[in-house]
Amino acid sequence: MQYPIVVKNLSKNYSNKVAVKNINFKITKNEILGLLGPNGCGKTTTIAMMLGLLKPTNGIVLIDGEDIEKNRIQLLHKMNFISPYIELPKKLTVKENLIVYGKLYGVKKVLLRIDYLSDKLRLTEFLNKKTGELSSGQKNRVSLAKALINDPKILFLDEPTASLDPETGDFVRTFIEKLSKEREMSILLASHNMDEVKRLCKNVLMMKDGLLIDRGTPNELIKKHGKINLEEVFLKLNRTSNEF
Amino acid sequence: MSFNRIYGLFLRHFFLIKSSLPRILDLIYWPTIQIILWGFISLFFSTYSNYYNNTLGVILTCAILYDFLFRSSISFNMLFLEEIWSRNFTNLFIAPMRISEIIISLVITALIRTLIGLVPAILITSPLFGISILNLGIPLLFLFLSLYIFGITLGLFVSSGLLRYGPAFENIAWSSLFLLAPLGCIYYPIEILPDMLQTMAKALPLVYIFEEARSILVNQYVNYSNIKNAFVLNIFYLFIGITLFYYSFRQARKKGSLINIGE
Numbered sequence: 001m002q003y004p005i006v007v008k009n010l011s012k013n014y015s016n017k018v019a020v021k022n023i024n025f026k027i028t029k030n031e032i033l034g035l036l037g038p039n040g041c042g043k044t045t046t047i048a049m050m051l052g053l054l055k056p057t058n059g060i061v062l063i064d065g066e067d068i069e070k071n072r073i074q075l076l077h078k079m080n081f082i083s084p085y086i087e088l089p090k091k092l093t094v095k096e097n098l099i100v101y102g103k104l105y106g107v108k109k110v111l112l113r114i115d116y117l118s119d120k121l122r123l124t125e126f127l128n129k130k131t132g133e134l135s136s137g138q139k140n141r142v143s144l145a146k147a148l149i150n151d152p153k154i155l156f157l158d159e160p161t162a163s164l165d166p167e168t169g170d171f172v173r174t175f176i177e178k179l180s181k182e183r184e185m186s187i188l189l190a191s192h193n194m195d196e197v198k199r200l201c202k203n204v205l206m207m208k209d210g211l212l213i214d215r216g217t218p219n220e221l222i223k224k225h226g227k228i229n230l231e232e233v234f235l236k237l238n239r240t241s242n243e244f
Numbered sequence: 245m246s247f248n249r250i251y252g253l254f255l256r257h258f259f260l261i262k263s264s265l266p267r268i269l270d271l272i273y274w275p276t277i278q279i280i281l282w283g284f285i286s287l288f289f290s291t292y293s294n295y296y297n298n299t300l301g302v303i304l305t306c307a308i309l310y311d312f313l314f315r316s317s318i319s320f321n322m323l324f325l326e327e328i329w330s331r332n333f334t335n336l337f338i339a340p341m342r343i344s345e346i347i348i349s350l351v352i353t354a355l356i357r358t359l360i361g362l363v364p365a366i367l368i369t370s371p372l373f374g375i376s377i378l379n380l381g382i383p384l385l386f387l388f389l390s391l392y393i394f395g396i397t398l399g400l401f402v403s404s405g406l407l408r409y410g411p412a413f414e415n416i417a418w419s420s421l422f423l424l425a426p427l428g429c430i431y432y433p434i435e436i437l438p439d440m441l442q443t444m445a446k447a448l449p450l451v452y453i454f455e456e457a458r459s460i461l462v463n464q465y466v467n468y469s470n471i472k473n474a475f476v477l478n479i480f481y482l483f484i485g486i487t488l489f490y491y492s493f494r495q496a497r498k499k500g501s502l503i504n505i506g507e
Contacts (some may be wrong), residue, residue, distance in 0.1 A: 014500070048503045051338050055497045076340035087331040179349040182258070 004029055004154055004186040007049070010059035012045050012210075019045040021210040022059070026155075030050035032180050032187040032196040034218075036230075037207030038238050043190045044083075044213055046207075049158050050188070051081055052168035063154065080147040087139070090132025094123060094142050098132055098149060117145040121175070132175065137168035144172065148179075154181075155187045161196060169196075176200060196229040204230070206237055213237055264412045266405070268337055269396045284426060284436055287367035302461050303431060306454055308365055308377050310430045313391040313450070314421050315361045319354035320399025324406055325414060337502050347486065350403075351396055358392070380460050386471045387453050393478040394449050398424075400485030410501055430454050449481070451476040 003025040012020040020042040027033045035043050048054040050061050052072040061068045063075045070149030093156040095114060118124045121141045126134060131142060141161070147155060161169040161174065171195055179185055191197050197204060198218040204223070206214040214221060214237060218230050225233045327333045336346075370376045377384065402420050405413040427441060428450030434442055445451045456470040496502050 044503065045500070047249055048500070053334065053337060053497065053502045054500050055494075073342055076338060079338070081338050083333070083334070086334040088335065089326070089330045089332050091330075099421045101335070101339065104336075106340070178433075 001028075003027060003062075004060040004085050005188070006060075006065075007046075007050065008060045008062070010049060011062065013043075013057045017039050017230065019050070019210050020056075023207075023210075023212045025205055025211065025212070025215070026172060026188045027188060028114060028188055029184050030180055032176070032189055032200045034201035034204040035190040035207065036192075036194075036197060036234060038156050041207045042142055042210040043207055044158065045168070047081070047188065047190060049157060050077075051079065051156060052076065073176055077150060077154055079154045079156065080105075080152040081156040081158070082143045082147040082160055084140075084162045085158070088131050088142065088146060091130060093128050093130055094134070094145075096126045097142070098145060101146050107150055110149075113149060113151075114145075117148055122171075124232055135163055136163050137165060138170065140164055140172065144175070153185060155185055155189060157189045157191075159191055159193075160189070161191070161193060169193075173200060174191055194234060198230050232237070249496045264409075266409060266413050266416050269416070284432055289290065301373075301379075302458055304373055304375045305377050305457055305461060306430050307379065308362070308369065308423070309387060309391060309454065310428075311365060312362050312388060313395045314356060315358040316354055316359065316392050316395025317398040317402070317421055318418070319357035320350055320396055321349050321402045321406075321418075321420075323353055324399075325411075328406065328411055328414075334503060343490055344450055347400070347489065350399070353505055355392065355395065358395075367420040381455060381466075383456065383460060383466050386475075387457060390449060390453050390471070390474045390478055393475075393482055393506070395452075397478065397481045397485040400482075400489045404485075404488045407489070407496045408499075408501065410504075422449065425446065427451075433458065447477070449477040452477070464499065 001024040007023060007025050008021060010023050011018070020222055023042075025033070035046065037043050045054065049056045050063075050068065052061075052068045052075070052213075055069065063078060066075060080157055088101075093098070097112045098117070099110055102113060107113050114127075114240060116187065121144055123138075123141060123145060126138055131139065134142065144160070147157075157176065161172050164172065176187065176189075180187055189197065189201060202217060203210055204216065204218055204221060216224065221227070221233050222230060225236055227233045227236060308491065320495065327336055366377055380387065398420055402416055405416060427437070427444055427445045428448055429437065431454075434451050434455065435447055437445055452474040454472040456467060457473070459465050459467050459470070
């Protein structure tokens with residue numbers, strides 16, 4: 001079986017710090033894999049290595065069986081990424097931004113693609129508005145549209161619903177759920193929202209201090225650790241014995 | 245009034261400055277460069293007051309040429325800086341764009357930005373001062389091309405620094421050309437420099453470009469060896485600039501600066 005994503009023995013060392021230590025996992029087609037862990041545990045570093053933004057110290061990331069380090073440009077056509085920490089140029093309109101990224105990803109019939117995404121993500125009414133003038137919920141949907149402009153097979157979502165109101169958050173979650181099923185997309189979801197992870201993810205990876213410390217389905221992890229929900233599991237795994 | 249709060253705010257800036265070599269350099273070299281540049285200009289005019297028949301024409305033409313160089317370089321840097329300021333940098337580097345494509349795209353966009361600034365400047369010199377840069381004739385094309393290549397090369401050097409060191413390198417982006425201006429002999433001949441600086445200046449294409457502009461305007465003589473020397477040096481520096489940009493990208497991928505460059 002060919003996995004869209006295979007991560008083997010992946011490590012990243014900086015001069016004074018080990019950010020990621022020898023992690024291994026795979027993601028299948030249609031799967032949404034949750035990546036959980038406290039701030040600074042290595043989630044973003046892992047995603048950055050999978051996107052080819054960061055060179056691993058050791059290990060390999062295979063996208064559709066090909067090493068991202070050896071074929072970065074070609075493989076980036078198949079992927080995309082959304083994070084609240086990166087933005088689109090504020091002075092460009094939504095449509096202009098989507099056209100720019102459509103061009104960068106080599107999308108044919110980019111205007112048709114924008115129409116399709118505008119309809120699906122409810123962007124039509126502010127398509128000609130400057131991106132900097134949008135509310136955070138609208139910006140989030142625009143970022144999602146940018147992340148889908150190339151119809152990626154693999155999507156990396158870093159806290160995709162952070163700072164969204166409940167209605168917009170639910171809209172985005174439902175959209176992601178549908179996307180994975182209808183487009184056979186493989187999604188890696190890094191989130192601090194445990195309910196979101198439980199709802200969307202088939203499997204979950206738990207990271208701490210650069211290590212993968214546990215993995216399983218949300219229900220397996222809850223049962224294994226004798227807790228009532230995923231948040232309790234997260235707290236148990238991340239609190240040391242002398243903390244309260 | 246609280247001494248602790250004042251000291252705290254002092255420390256906030258002190259920590260920022262002491263952890264960044266580019267910021268320290270920026271503090272030191274602005275005043276130094278200004279003094280050197282205007283010192284040489286004054287010295288030249290006091291020593292060679294009969295040198296030019298056409299002082300205004302020469303100075304204005306050189307100012308326009310220098311501005312073209314300045315705008316080419318700044319435009320290249322600005323395009324890079326805008327991605328950092330808008331926190332769009334990561335988006336750009338996860339798009340399937342080759343480094344060569346990024347460079348070419350910046351070179352073309354910078355040229356358009358530069359021409360937008362240059363054309364009005366050329367147009368107003370004629371009615372205001374009775375001077376036209378077009379008096380330089382066909383060699384003007386070579387001079388512009390040469391200046392543009394050097395401007396882009398400087399842009400590549402600065403962008404390499406931005407890739408590697410992030411926004412802390414921003415001030416160098418604004419001021420890189422002022423560092424070279426005194427050595428570039430824009431408004432005065434190379435002979436005005438002390439011997440040691442003349443040797444350094446000869447390694448810059450600027451000296452040959454501006455020497456040529458003055459030669460045409462003052463002596464009505466085109467010295468193609470100046471144009472050739474400028475191009476040879478330009479190709480050499482452009483090669484180094486491109487190599488450095490690739491090297492900085494590889495280093496940024498190792499150090500992680502492509503992820504957190506806007507922070």
